[in-house]
Amino acid sequence: MEHLTGLAPLVARYRGFIVDLWGVVHDGIRPYPGAVDCLRRLQDAGKRVVLLSNAPRVATVAQAAMREMGINDDLYNGIMTSGEATRDRLARRDDPFFAALGRHLYHLGPARDRNVFAGLDYTPVATPEAADFVVNTGPDETAGMLDLPAYEDILRACRARDLPMVCANPDLEVIRDGAAVLCAGALAQRYEALGGKVSWIGKPDPAIYQPTLAMLGCPPETVLAIGDALRTDIAGAKAAGLASCWVIGGIHNALLGNPQAIEEAAAGEGVTPVAVIPALRW
Numbered sequence: 112m113e114h115l116t117g118l119a120p121l122v123a124r125y126r127g128f129i130v131d132l133w134g135v136v137h138d139g140i141r142p143y144p145g146a147v148d149c150l151r152r153l154q155d156a157g158k159r160v161v162l163l164s165n166a167p168r169v170a171t172v173a174q175a176a177m178r179e180m181g182i183n184d185d186l187y188n189g190i191m192t193s194g195e196a197t198r199d200r201l202a203r204r205d206d207p208f209f210a211a212l213g214r215h216l217y218h219l220g221p222a223r224d225r226n227v228f229a230g231l232d233y234t235p236v237a238t239p240e241a242a243d244f245v246v247n248t249g250p251d252e253t254a255g256m257l258d259l260p261a262y263e264d265i266l267r268a269c270r271a272r273d274l275p276m277v278c279a280n281p282d283l284e285v286i287r288d289g290a291a292v293l294c295a296g297a298l299a300q301r302y303e304a305l306g307g308k309v310s311w312i313g314k315p316d317p318a319i320y321q322p323t324l325a326m327l328g329c330p331p332e333t334v335l336a337i338g339d340a341l342r343t344d345i346a347g348a349k350a351a352g353l354a355s356c357w358v359i360g361g362i363h364n365a366l367l368g369n370p371q372a373i374e375e376a377a378a379g380e381g382v383t384p385v386a387v388i389p390a391l392r393w
Contacts, residue, residue, distance in 0.1 A: 127329030134361025145392030193313025213243025220248030315347030
């Protein structure tokens with residue numbers, strides 16, 4: 112595992128790049144210093160770049176949010192989100208888990224994430240007691256529900272009905288404006304601990320890399336996946352058979368400047384990224 116100061120030494124080795132968003136390109140509020148420049152340089156070098164995020168919203172919504180941050184469409188060649196994949200699975204219903212779902216869904220998450228199921232043949236209901244299943248897009252900060260204990264009663268109500276859960280974001284937490292924020296994955300993890308059944312959509316499941324690679328248009332052996340989370344980004348790349356580069360300055364920023372701890376953390380997760388960099392910069 113190479114310890115580098117930026118991405119430049121790796122660029123000539125690969126034709127395509129799969130780049131995570133939260134913790135790599137932006138922090139939910141603004142781009143990280145150097146990230147936009149790095150994406151621009153990749154485009155100038157003729158490389159293909161597809162953004163792959165565990166954001167629990169469809170790709171067009173994630174794209175609009177990036178535009179507002181100054182991350183323009185011409186900096187990348189495509190975007191895939193776990194929310195997009197979730198919507199696709201809900202629409203197709205072509206595997207046993209989704210085929211068995213009813214039509215009444217309880218949405219666990221903020222209103223802004225309803226685009227994941229809006230317009231599909233489902234009826235949103237107000238309580239778990241009226242639902243056939245749960246779509247979990249994460250905590251609703253607009254309702255002041257920011258921590259895991261706030262959801263215990265809801266999760267137990269869902270479990271009492273034995274509702275299957277669709278988790279549209281496997282992340283446990285992300286860095287937003289410098290602070291760790293709870294994600295849908297933490298709620299799903301607690302639901303599983305209560306005995307609930309969960310379908311996790313997004314990284315590290317290798318299934319989400321199939322449409323991403325199709326969008327990228329490069330052979331897998333020529334692709335580098337870049338991400339900040341060992342559990343999702345780097346483990347997901349390994350599961351998909353892709354080389355990876357670990358960005359330390361996101362969710363694992365406490366490891367910055369400690370090469371031994373970085374090596375131990377990767378070994379502890381059973382992953383071997385080809386390189387680590389402190390941030391997405393050239």
